[in-house]
Amino acid sequence: MPKAGFEDPAEFFSAVFGGDAFVDLIGELTLMKDLTHTMDVTMEQMEEEQLAANAEEKLNILPDKDREAMAGSRTESPAFAAPPPPSYAHASAAEESSTPPPLPPRSEEKSSGTSTPRRHLGQQAIMDRSEEDARMDAAGLTAEEKELRKKEKRKGGLTKEQQEKLEAYERERKKAREERVETLAKKLIDRISIWTETDKRPDVTKAFEEKMRLEVENLKMESFGIEILHAIGTTYLQKATSFLKSQKFLGISGFFSRLKDKGTNAKEIWTTISTAIDAQLTMEEMAKMEEKGGQDWTDEKKAEFERKVTGKIIAAAWRGSKFEIQGVLRDVCDRVLNDKSVKLEKRVDRAHALVLAGTIYQKVNYPPINTFMSILLM
Numbered sequence: 001m002p003k004a005g006f007e008d009p010a011e012f013f014s015a016v017f018g019g020d021a022f023v024d025l026i027g028e029l030t031l032m033k034d035l036t037h038t039m040d041v042t043m044e045q046m047e048e049e050q051l052a053a054n055a056e057e058k059l060n061i062l063p064d065k066d067r068e069a070m071a072g073s074r075t076e077s078p079a080f081a082a083p084p085p086p087s088y089a090h091a092s093a094a095e096e097s098s099t100p101p102p103l104p105p106r107s108e109e110k111s112s113g114t115s116t117p118r119r120h121l122g123q124q125a126i127m128d129r130s131e132e133d134a135r136m137d138a139a140g141l142t143a144e145e146k147e148l149r150k151k152e153k154r155k156g157g158l159t160k161e162q163q164e165k166l167e168a169y170e171r172e173r174k175k176a177r178e179e180r181v182e183t184l185a186k187k188l189i190d191r192i193s194i195w196t197e198t199d200k201r202p203d204v205t206k207a208f209e210e211k212m213r214l215e216v217e218n219l220k221m222e223s224f225g226i227e228i229l230h231a232i233g234t235t236y237l238q239k240a241t242s243f244l245k246s247q248k249f250l251g252i253s254g255f256f257s258r259l260k261d262k263g264t265n266a267k268e269i270w271t272t273i274s275t276a277i278d279a280q281l282t283m284e285e286m287a288k289m290e291e292k293g294g295q296d297w298t299d300e301k302k303a304e305f306e307r308k309v310t311g312k313i314i315a316a317a318w319r320g321s322k323f324e325i326q327g328v329l330r331d332v333c334d335r336v337l338n339d340k341s342v343k344l345e346k347r348v349d350r351a352h353a354l355v356l357a358g359t360i361y362q363k364v365n366y367p368p369i370n371t372f373m374s375i376l377l378m
Contacts, residue, residue: 016314017321021222024187025232026325027180030173031317037169041162181328185335192353196346205356212360220364224318228325233361235326239333240354247348268326272319279312 013032014020195208220226286305289297333354337347 013317015223017224017318018222018228021219021225022228024191025184025219026228027184027328029321029324030176031320031324034173038166041165041169177328177331181331181335184328184332188332188336189350192350192357195353195356196349200349208353209356209360212357216360216364220366226364226366227318227322229361229364231322231325232329233358233363235329235333236354236358237362239330239337240351240358243337243351244348244355247344268323272316272323275312275319276316279309279316282309282312 014029017029018026194211195204198204216229220229222228282305286309289305290302336350336354339347
């Protein structure tokens with residue numbers, strides 16, 4: 001690690017999983033970049049929620065006497081005061097006798113049972129809004145806190161602006177993925193053309209395989225090199241084998257091969273999610289033990305948990321990277337093998353070349369211990 005640290009977490013992430021040596025095979029990993037951008041957007045939401053929570057806390061600690069004073073001012077407001085009851089002190093008995101009998105009360109008056117006029121819904125909403133504004137002013141809320149609190153009351157989750165940011169980034173991400181697949185497909189065609197564009201004699205096939213082995217010997221020494229090579233080889237073999245089987249009788253075997261590939265993909269998804277959940281649970285367990293403290297939480301115990309958490313985080317990151325690598329390579333292989341502008345015979349040759357390369361990638365192993373030690377001592 002550099003003394004000044006890594007400038008970009010995505011740079012460190014790419015260096016851990018293959019580095020620049022695998023760019024021509026898998027492109028640039030975008031997992032960390034996507035996570036970082038999504039986190040930045042959601043952190044904005046968390047900051048707004050924190051401001052809204054602070055505003056709510058200020059309102060909750062408002063003195064009771066201030067609330068009672070505002071409630072009293074509302075009830076004593078002349079705009080909503082009940083009219084005084086009519087006085088009949090000056091009416092004489094004669095006038096009362098000569099006065100015609102009163103008309104029956106209207107249905108509204110019967111139902112109300114009182115002479116006090118009822119408040120309209122609009123008046124009630126205005127009154128409640130005025131009281132809420134008075135509470136926020138009394139609590140000393142800033143204009144930003146008032147707006148955020150009103151926004152939190154209107155709706156939850158991400159704001160419209162944040163949703164638009166995520167949607168715009170998703171469109172950019174899809175476009176970048178398309179360009180990445182297109183570039184890798186062209187590079188893959190060029191790489192296997194040294195066999196597909198020849199007469200495919202045994203000596204040519206042997207030279208092609210030897211070239212693949214030399215590349216593998218260099219790539220496997222990179223960080224996570226062997227794991228990445230295995231992922232590449234597995235994908236090449238799956239897609240090429242499915243294509244070749246689909247060219248046989250009615251394509252039935254190819255159908256079952258594609259069905260098997262979908263099952264393998266679903267299993268990879270489940271494994272990736274399970275690994276991430278396991279890492280999260282371990283981090284939460286460590287946080288609880290650190291918060292609890294006590295004699296059991298020694299430096300040795302803390303160091304042990306740190307190693308455990310680091311291992312699980314790296315395992316989860318690798319599972320996510322592997323899932324991304326294989327997903328991109330599946331699209332690349334589909335682009336190479338299903339291009340209708342190319343003759344079927346040529347696409348079959350490409351599939352055979354992928355089988356040759358994938359077999360070599362998949363069978364790569366760690367060097368023997370004596371070879372590895374000799375490399376370290378050089």
